[in-house]
Amino acid sequence: MEPAELRATAVDVLTGNDVEGRYTRPAAGLYPHQWSWDSAITAVGWAYLDGARAATELRSLFAAQWTDGRVPHIVYHGRGGYFPDAGRWRTAEVPSAPPVATSGLVQPPVHALATWRLWEVTNGAFEIGDLITALYPALVRWHRYLHERRDDGRGGVVIWHPWESGTDNAPRWDVPLAAIVPEPRPVYARADLPHVDEPGQRPTDAEYDRYVWLLDRLADARYDDRRLADSHPFQVTDVLSTAILVVADGALERIAEVAGAPSPERDEIAAWARRGADAVSGARDAATGLYLDRDYVTGAPLPSRTIAGFAGLVAGIEPQLDTLLGPDFCGALDLAHPLPPTTSPADPGFAPRSYWRGPVWPVTTWLLWDALRRSGEADVAAALRDAQLDALANAGMAEYLDPFSGEPLGASSQSWTAAVALDLLADHSTQV
Numbered sequence: 001m002e003p004a005e006l007r008a009t010a011v012d013v014l015t016g017n018d019v020e021g022r023y024t025r026p027a028a029g030l031y032p033h034q035w036s037w038d039s040a041i042t043a044v045g046w047a048y049l050d051g052a053r054a055a056t057e058l059r060s061l062f063a064a065q066w067t068d069g070r071v072p073h074i075v076y077h078g079r080g081g082y083f084p085d086a087g088r089w090r091t092a093e094v095p096s097a098p099p100v101a102t103s104g105l106v107q108p109p110v111h112a113l114a115t116w117r118l119w120e121v122t123n124g125a126f127e128i129g130d131l132i133t134a135l136y137p138a139l140v141r142w143h144r145y146l147h148e149r150r151d152d153g154r155g156g157v158v159i160w161h162p163w164e165s166g167t168d169n170a171p172r173w174d175v176p177l178a179a180i181v182p183e184p185r186p187v188y189a190r191a192d193l194p195h196v197d198e199p200g201q202r203p204t205d206a207e208y209d210r211y212v213w214l215l216d217r218l219a220d221a222r223y224d225d226r227r228l229a230d231s232h233p234f235q236v237t238d239v240l241s242t243a244i245l246v247v248a249d250g251a252l253e254r255i256a257e258v259a260g261a262p263s264p265e266r267d268e269i270a271a272w273a274r275r276g277a278d279a280v281s282g283a284r285d286a287a288t289g290l291y292l293d294r295d296y297v298t299g300a301p302l303p304s305r306t307i308a309g310f311a312g313l314v315a316g317i318e319p320q321l322d323t324l325l326g327p328d329f330c331g332a333l334d335l336a337h338p339l340p341p342t343t344s345p346a347d348p349g350f351a352p353r354s355y356w357r358g359p360v361w362p363v364t365t366w367l368l369w370d371a372l373r374r375s376g377e378a379d380v381a382a383a384l385r386d387a388q389l390d391a392l393a394n395a396g397m398a399e400y401l402d403p404f405s406g407e408p409l410g411a412s413s414q415s416w417t418a419a420v421a422l423d424l425l426a427d428h429s430t431q432v
């Protein structure tokens with residue numbers, strides 16, 4: 001596929017997944033509602049087509065923000081078509097939840113980063129200036145929620161559920177999930193499997209039992225973070241979310257300037273970013289050069305080798321080039337393209353076709369590409385960009401790809417894949 005055709009395909013996917021100009025579902029069938037980090041990244045794609053539409057994407061997501069500041073991981077538009085359905089979360093019983101139906105979890109805080117990218121892509125156009133002014137206080141409340149309610153005591157972001165990491169069944173969570181006994185076994189029916197070609201591309205039933213059991217415990221606790229900190233059985237410092245929050249805090253500082261925020265608030269944001277960066281620095285594993293999650297319940301670092309290990313690169317602490325380009329990631333044997341698999345083939349939990357356990361996810365390549373550019377590593381960033389565009393030219397706008405064959409896996413028309421394709425293509429066209 002030539003760049004023009006690839007762009008046209010990406011545009012078709014975004015417009016095909018657009019719902020009434022209000023929000024973008026991640027994929028028809030598999031994900032029919034609005035997801036938090038998908039929406040933010042998808043807005044970056046919309047920015048290339050229609051700045052006002054990009055702004056609407058973020059506004060519609062933040063319209064469902066809870067009064068405690070959290071941005072829910074799913075905003076339900078209509079109630080059905082997905083499991084867990086809206087009612088499973090029991091948010092109507094929670095005082096800080098909004099009147100619309102949402103989940104009670106969060107996802108990685110890419111929103112300020114995406115908002116700033118909108119500003120850059122649209123060259124600070126009028127409507128984006130308005131968006132920034134309108135969204136800034138909501139973004140501050142969101143970051144404050146994470147820094148105050150989810151801080152592990154060292155500046156790291158604690159998550160209550162693997163879905164909060166966005167990398168749901170990555171081997172990152174195998175150890176803490178194995179300690180959970182989902183009794184009594186929750187009663188539910190999965191809705192995801194008919195939407196993929198083979199069940200192995202999705203998490204297992206054993207993983208789903210734990211996801212649903214944890215969800216039910218969170219709903220029992222009314223998502224009260226203080227209560228959860230005392231007793232919830234899954235509490236992990238997520239090093240990638242921590243790193244994303246560091247760079248998002250940086251973006252929020254720039255947004256604060258555009259919005260004309262008072263300087264004490266700007267100082268507060270800068271202090272958040274420093275504290276988060278210290279937390280990421282402290283998570284470095286000298287043996288592998290990767291940054292590790294930590295089980296907050298046992299205190300133990302979680303040694304899996306996954307894309308989250310590049311938290312140092314994402315947070316702007318060190319480029320991690322040897323590890324990224326070495327034999328455990330982009331330089332692994334027999335890869336279809338020199339792109340980082342989400343889990344290293346050297347990790348015992350690696351499975352090339354299973355969700356976050358090995359496939360290449362265009363969205364994580366995009367995160368690393370963006371971080372490399374910010375770190376001044378233009379050549380490596382360009383190589384990653386070109387490899388990802390080649391891979392998409394063969395596979396289309398798939399949710400994820402088999403790292404060895406390059407075959408498309410999961411949903412075939414995924415919104416954020418299309419969005420990152422547009423962002424990568426725009427960079428490509430300015431370079432060639």
Ligand code: 9WN
Nearest residue numbers: 026031035037038163166167168192
């Ligand atoms: C659960 C929508 C979401 C992404 C996540 C991805 C997947 C949901 C699921 O799809 O998660 O939230 O049903 O598997 O893991 O990152 O936001 O694309």
